[in-house]
Each structure stands twice: as structure tokens, then as C-alpha cells.
Amino acid sequence: LEGCCAYMGDEAFDLGKWRWQAWDGRAALMPRSDNAWLRMAKISSDRYRAAGVACLNPWTGLGRDIIPPLLVRPLDLHPNAFGGEPCTRRIIVANDTGFSWGGMHLQIGLLAGGRTLWSNERIPAQVGPGELRELTVTLHPPVVETITATTLVMRLRWDHYSGPMEIARHEEPLWICPRARLSGAPAAEVAMIDAVNGATAKAFAALGMAVPPGACDDAALAGKRLLVIGEGAIAKADLAAVARFAEAGGQVLILHQETLEPFVPGLPEIDPRHAASMTWRHDAGHPALAALADGQLRWWRPYHLVATRSLVRPSAGPAGSAAASGGRFGMHWSPLVELRHGRGAVTLCQYLLCDRIELEPVARHILVETVRAALASKPRAPAPALRLTPGVTKAVRTALTECSVWTTDELAGPGPVLVDARTPPEAAALATLRAEVEAGGALWLRGLDATSVAGVAALLPWTPGFAPLTAGDMGAARRSDHRLISGLGAADFAWSRSRKATAPLGGPAMILPSDGAAVTLIEPALLVALPLGKGVVLIDQLAWDAALVVETERVTRIVSCLARNLGAGFRIVAGKRYRFTGVDLASQANRGFVDEQAGDGGGGWTDQGNKDLRYFRINHTGRLNGAGGPN
Numbered sequence: 001l002e003g004c005c006a007y008m009g010d011e012a013f014d015l016g017k018w019r020w021q022a023w024d025g026r027a028a029l030m031p032r033s034d035n036a037w038l039r040m041a042k043i044s045s046d047r048y049r050a051a052g053v054a055c056l057n058p059w060t061g062l063g064r065d066i067i068p069p070l071l072v073r074p075l076d077l078h079p080n081a082f083g084g085e086p087c088t089r090r091i092i093v094a095n096d097t098g099f100s101w102g103g104m105h106l107q108i109g110l111l112a113g114g115r116t117l118w119s120n121e122r123i124p125a126q127v128g129p130g131e132l133r134e135l136t137v138t139l140h141p142p143v144v145e146t147i148t149a150t151t152l153v154m155r156l157r158w159d160h161y162s163g164p165m166e167i168a169r170h171e172e173p174l175w176i177c178p179r180a181r182l183s184g185a186p187a188a189e190v191a192m193i194d195a196v197n198g199a200t201a202k203a204f205a206a207l208g209m210a211v212p213p214g215a216c217d218d219a220a221l222a223g224k225r226l227l228v229i230g231e232g233a234i235a236k237a238d239l240a241a242v243a244r245f246a247e248a249g250g251q252v253l254i255l256h257q258e259t260l261e262p263f264v265p266g267l268p269e270i271d272p273r274h275a276a277s278m279t280w281r282h283d284a285g286h287p288a289l290a291a292l293a294d295g296q297l298r299w300w301r302p303y304h305l306v307a308t309r310s311l312v313r314p315s316a317g318p319a320g321s322a323a324a325s326g327g328r329f330g331m332h333w334s335p336l337v338e339l340r341h342g343r344g345a346v347t348l349c350q351y352l353l354c355d356r357i358e359l360e361p362v363a364r365h366i367l368v369e370t371v372r373a374a375l376a377s378k379p380r381a382p383a384p385a386l387r388l389t390p391g392v393t394k395a396v397r398t399a400l401t402e403c404s405v406w407t408t409d410e411l412a413g414p415g416p417v418l419v420d421a422r423t424p425p426e427a428a429a430l431a432t433l434r435a436e437v438e439a440g441g442a443l444w445l446r447g448l449d450a451t452s453v454a455g456v457a458a459l460l461p462w463t464p465g466f467a468p469l470t471a472g473d474m475g476a477a478r479r480s481d482h483r484l485i486s487g488l489g490a491a492d493f494a495w496s497r498s499r500k501a502t503a504p505l506g507g508p509a510m511i512l513p514s515d516g517a518a519v520t521l522i523e524p525a526l527l528v529a530l531p532l533g534k535g536v537v538l539i540d541q542l543a544w545d546a547a548l549v550v551e552t553e554r555v556t557r558i559v560s561c562l563a564r565n566l567g568a569g570f571r572i573v574a575g576k577r578y579r580f581t582g583v584d585l586a587s588q589a590n591r592g593f594v595d596e597q598a599g600d601g602g603g604g605w606t607d608q609g610n611k612d613l614r615y616f617r618i619n620h621t622g623r624l625n626g627a628g629g630p631n
Contacts, residue, residue: 002491005326008036009280009294010489012326014477016523041066046073049132050092069096070168072106072125072156075134077299080361083176084143093125093156093168094132101167103159108137110174112150117142117176125156141176147291147365148176175296177361180368183208185375189225191216193233200230200255203354207368221245226374229254231354239263247342249379253370254348258309264341265572266317266404268348274310274333276325282489284481286322287373288336288349288366297323300352300360307335307350316403316556318383318570320487331491336366340564343379383569384415386444391423395545396446402548403560406571416442416566419459421452430458438533442566446540449508461532464539465511469524474501476522484529484538485521487561492554493522495547502550506543527562538566 004012011017021035045055045067055067071094081087095101104126109119118140127133139152156168187209194200194213204211213230214220216237221227227245229237234257243264246252254260260270278298281289289297300306310333313321318341321334335350347370356363385408386400396418400407411417411425417433424430437443443459450466457463474496478489495503509524518539521527526541540562544555564570591605598609605612 002326002330003328004037005330005491006276006328007040007278007326009278009324009326010331010478010491011036013475013490013494015473015475015494016477038066042073043077046071046092047075049094050075050134052132068168070094070156071096072154072168073170074154074172077304078301078360079173079295079299080175080177080301081139081141082361083141083148083178086138086140089137089139091135091137091154092132093127093135095127095129098129100128101158103164104167105157105159105164106135106137107153107155107157107164108139109153110139110141110150110176111153112148117150141174144176144178146178147296149293150174150176173293173295175293175361177365179361180365181208182368182371185209185372186225187211189223189375190228190371191221191224191226192228192230193236194230195232195236199354200228200233203357203367204228206357207364209371217241218244221250224250225377226251226253226371228371229257231256232258234260243341246344246346249343251344251374251377252346253374254346255354256309256350256352260348264339264346266314266319266339266570267346268311268314268319268334268337268339270309270350271312271333272309274325274327275308276306276310276327276333276335277304279306279323279325279335280331280489281322282324282334283320283322283338283486285483285486286336286338288370289322291369292362292365296362300356300363302359305352307352310335310350311337311348313337314557314560315553316560317572318404318560318564320561320564322487324489326491330494331489340380340383342382345377347374383564383567384413386563386566386568387411387413387415387417389417389419389423389425389429391420391425392418393420393545395548396420399545399548399555399559400563402552403556403563404570404572405559405563406569416444416563416568418444418446419456421445421447421449421456424452424455427458430456434459434532437535437537440534442535443532443537444540444562444566445537448510448539448541459532459537460530461517462513466508467511467524469505469507469509472501473505473524474499476505476524476526478521479523480519480521480529482519482521482529484536484562484565485527486565488558492557493542495551495554503547504543506541508541510539510541538562 049055073092075090075092106123106125107121108123110117123137125133125135152172152174154170155166157164157166190211192201192211192213193216201211201213218241221241227242227250239261242252246264280294284290298306310325313324313332313334314337319337319339322336322338323334324331325333325335327333337348339346349370351363351366353363353367357367385406388407388409433443445459453464475494478485495501495505506526509526510528512518512520512525512528519529521529528539530537530539544558548555593613595605595607595609595612599607
């Protein structure tokens with residue numbers, strides 16, 4: 001499943017979904033349109049066909065669905081367009097039917113809410129039997145004031161004697177976006193350091209905010225609310241001054257960088273090898289992403305890439321990923337991470353923004369909204385400790401310590417409270433806790449079951465029901481955008497290897513009332529958000545305390561996110577960080593993979609000629625499978 005995350009995201013781990021439809025679509029007469037695996041199979045096949053490659057599909061899905069004889073589909077996948085500005089799309093039309101269809105043409109339109117916003121009723125697209133044709137079509141999205149979701153419809157038709165008849169069709173979402181601007185934002189409250197090329201300052205000027213780049217020290221930052229570290233400019237920053245600025249309540253926005261030094265605790269690392277053309281929201285409430293859909297965070301103009309040198313997704317500590325991207329090892333990377341530090345915050349953004357603002361509407365939107373949100377932020381009191389009631393187990397305490405969550409056994413004072421229902425506090429303490437929650441506090445409640453629920457009934461507005469988990473459940477899927485689950489996705493709850501569970505998920509699952517008072521955060525219902533007065537109760541039935549050893553990265557991410565979202569602080573003990581570099585082993589690692597001559601006392605491997613490793617998949621010989629092609 002991890003290997004599919006690059007193009008499926010957390011959907012790859014939605015086991016509840018795959019119970020009801022085949023992964024490859026073959027079990028369905030009409031394959032589901034919401035199957036990301038099949039969508040990517042179609043996209044890949046289209047490009048092979050456009051390049052002239054013959055396609056054969058005996059294994060995946062329904063052949064006529066993935067590789068239809070009559071085809072109209074786009075070659076570029078850009079999902080966003082500026083309103084009121086023409087944009088082009090490359091489209092392929094194919095005819096592999098063996099028939100000639102007279103008067104073939106395209107009808108293309110943008111539809112929203114049953115209305116046609118724009119259309120071109122007839123674009124010549126004649127292709128003969130066995131032919132494929134590429135067209136460049138100009139779309140004319142209308143002017144919009146807010147981001148507007150539309151459907152781009154492409155119909156391939158031919159002139160039947162009774163009128164035009166559809167013979168192929170393609171539909172996809174397309175979002176029309178206004179040109180976001182920073183006009184009116186207080187430029188005097190912004191400090192900026194920029195690279196030599198001045199790319200960030202130029203981008204801000206194009207957005208309507210003139211910010212002259214300057215120094216980055218305590219004097220230069222005095223009286224500023226936001227520090228922008230421009231793309232590729234981190235080496236020019238006084239990082240100690242940056243840390244002090246954030247700790248005192250300032251907002252720091254670090255745009256795309258090649259390298260990143262750990263100047264505040266909990267800062268994620270950059271992976272120089274990872275790039276992404278598709279990303280997914282993990283914090284739908286983040287100001288940069290709140291108005292966007294997942295489908296807009298992919299395939300940006302002009303080259304389909306949205307991020308390079310991605311951040312390694314935080315697995316423990318105060319940093320949270322607002323968006324995530326996948327690859328060979330699962331949902332392991334993030335282009336957008338926010339870290340609360342002292343009374344301020346540090347936002348790291350590896351999305352490609354400054355050179356895209358005139359081309360890609362969403363790149364422009366993310367930069368504008370991130371800056372506006374930072375300028376609107378006010379210094380906050382440092383996050384308090386998570387208060388633990390006496391019944392909290394040693395295993396839970398160990399997991400919290402591994403995540404650097406700041407905890408206290410002192411129940412008096414501010415901060416969220418963690419309660420284990422199996423060993424609840426006294427009745428008076430429960431009444432006090434309920435009053436705190438109703439006044440706006442947060443409660444983390446674990447260990448509920450049919451036996452323990454009576455002991456904490458004073459904390460709940462209703463008596464919940466319980467359902468056992470299915471034996472061998474391997475994971476849970478996210479089912480809400482509630483703030484308490486921000487930073488998490490289905491991949492974090494996939495506690496399995498090779499289709500076998502690595503650790504029990506926990507349980508029992510909650511049975512919630514039908515009045516909608518509680519919010520199911522994941523399915524099965526092992527995480528539930530329960531509003532109570534002005535506050536919230538998080539019911540947590542996950543057995544992360546028992547799974548810490550076998551699912552360390554996932555468990556620490558879950559615990560860290562839940563603690564952070566409830567408002568708890570972190571205390572990170574400074575440790576060693578290592579800088580890695582390559583070592584030249586050529587003088588010792590000198591056995592070749594290819595032996596040109598058997599028995600000559602030289603060459604490679606066992607000196608048996610072609611009984612060597614020339615066909616090894618990666619043989620480092622400069623040859624492809626020993627055949628003389630480029631490696």
C-alpha cells in the first residue's frame with residue numbers, strides 16, 4: 001500500500017472503502033469513478049497512447065474503460081485556472097475502432113450547478129481508423145470573486161444524420177480562481193530576507209506588497225509581526241535572532257529552501273530527494289488550505305510539480321503537517337508544516353510558490369493566505385502541560401514521554417486533562433473537570449467500555465453504546481476534518497504489514513447517538529469528538545500505548561497530534577543531530593558485476609564469464625541489464 005501513496009494518498013489505506021469495491025475495478029461491471037488507482041491507470045495509458053505505444057490490458061479493470069477504442073482526454077492535468085483569463089489544455093483524440101466517423105468534433109464546456117459557464121460547441125477533431133490526434137484547446141473561464149468549482153466536460157461527437165451524437169466523453173473537476181492579492185496588508189509589519197536574485201521580494205511586489213529585503217537581527221525585527229525568509233535565503237538569516245523573534249510572539253514564514261538548520265526544537269528535516277506532483281490536506285482548517293480542495297493541490301502549472309525537497313513529515317513533537325504527500329514509504333513527507341514556538345510560530349513551506357504566482361492560481365492563493373493569516377495572528381501564551389489524573393497508566397505515560405508531550409500530575413491550573421475511565425477520579429474531581437470543559441476546556445478520555453462507562457458518566461451527556469471490532473482489523477480511515485484530528489490521515493492508523501495486523505487497534509468502537517452531537521473522527525469509531533458546553537471531550541479508544549514498540553512512528557505521530565490539537569505543550573530535550581555524507585569505497589568495493597572473459601583471473605564476480613550479475617536489476621556498470629544501453 002505504501003508504494004501507491006504517491007498518487008492515491010491516504011485513500012490507499014481506506015480499508016473500509018476497498019471492502020466494497022475492487023482495487024483494480026475488475027469485479028465491477030461499472031468501475032467506481034472515485035477509485036484513484038484506476039484514475040492513475042487511465043492517465044498513464046493515455047500518455048503511452050499519445051507517444052505511439054500499443055496498449056494491451058488483460059489484467060487491470062475493464063479494458064474498454066481504461067483503454068477505450070474511442071478516446072478524448074487531456075494530456076495536461078492542471079486543475080486550476082484564473083477567472084477571466086484564457087488558458088490552454090492539450091487534448092488527445094483517438095480512434096481505434098476501425099470505423100470512419102464523419103464530421104468528428106469536440107464540444108467542450110465548463111459547468112457548475114447545472115449552468116453552462118462557458119462552452120465551445122464545435123472544435124474540429126477528425127481522426128481516421130487507427131489514428132490519434134493531439135489538439136490544443138483554449139478555455140475561457142469566467143471572472144469569479146471566490147474559488148468556484150466547475151466540471152470540465154469534453155464530448156467527442158460525430159455528425160449523424162439525425163444530429164450530432166456523442167461517441168466518447170471525459171469529465172474532470174476544474175476550479176476557477178480569482179487573482180489573490182496582498183493589497184492593503186500592512187507591509188510595514190513585515191521583515192524579509194531574500195536570496196541574491198530577489199525572487200521573493202519580486203513575487204510580493206507582484207502581489208501588491210512592496211517589502212524591501214533587509215537584515216535579520218534583533219534590531220531589524222523589532223516591531224515586526226512577520227518575518228519572511230525568502231526562497232533559498234536561509235543562509236543569510238541570523239537563526240538565533242529568528243528563534244527569539246518567534247518565541248516572543250512573532251510569526252516566521254520560511255519559503256522553499258535547499259537546506260534547513262534546526263534553530264528551534266522540533267523542526268523537521270528536508271529530504272532533498274523527494275518531490276511531489278500530488279499532495280493532500282491534513283489540516284483542512286489551515287488558513288492557506290481552508291478554501292481549497294485536495295484536487296487543487298496537485299499537477300500545478302507549468303510542469304505538474306507542486307513541491308520539491310519535501311519536508312520529512314513530523315512523527316513526534318510540536319510540529320504538525322498541514323498537508324502530506326506520499327512515496328515509496330507511505331505518507332512520509334509534507335510540503336507545509338507549522339510549529340508553535342513560545343508565543344509565536346514557524347511555518348515551513350516547500351510548495352513551489354514565488355515563480356508560479358503568475359501561472360498557477362493555487363500557488364498564488366497559498367502565498368497570499370499564509371501571509372495574511374500570519375499578520376492576523378496575535379502572540380499566544382505558551383501551551384500548558386497536559387494534566388494527568390492518577391489512574392493514567394505507565395504505558396500511556398511512556399508514550400507521552402516519547403512524544404515530548406509536557407505532562408504534569410498537578411490537576412490544578414490550565415491545560416487539557418487526560419483521564420483513564422478504568423481508574424477514574426473521585427466524584428468531586430469529575431464534577432470539577434466537567435465544569436472546566438463546559439467553560440471551554442479540553443478532556444482526553446480513554447479506556448471506555450461497558451464496565452468503565454458508569455465511573456465517568458458525569459463527564460458525558462449521554463450513555464454511549466459499544467461494538468466490538470472485527471477480528472484482524474488492520475487500520476482505520478479518517479472520516480472528518482475536525483480540528484482534533486488535524487495532521488493525521490488513514491496511513492497513520494494502518495497498523496499492518498503484508499496484509500496482517502501488527503498490533504490491535506484497540507476498542508471497543510463507539511456507537512453514537514443519532515442526533516449528531518458527537519463527531520466520528522475515524523472509522524471504526526475509535527476516535528470521537530464530543531462537544532460539551534464551550535469545550536470538547538476527545539474519546540480515544542485506540543490502543544496506542546500497547547502498539548508503541550511495533551508501530552513507533554505512527555503511534556508517536558498520533559499521540560503528538562492529539563495532544564497538540566487539544567492544546568498541550570511540548571518539552572523537547574536537546575539531543576545530538578548528525579550530518580551525513582558519502583564515503584568513497586571504490587578502493588575496497590571493487591568487485592565488478594560483469595565478467596567479460598571467463599577464467600582470466602580478472603573481471604568480475606566469480607570469473608565464470610556470463611555467469612555473473614550483469615542482469616542484476618541495478619548493476620552499476622553503465623549498462624542496462626548488461627545489454628550496452630544507458631543505465
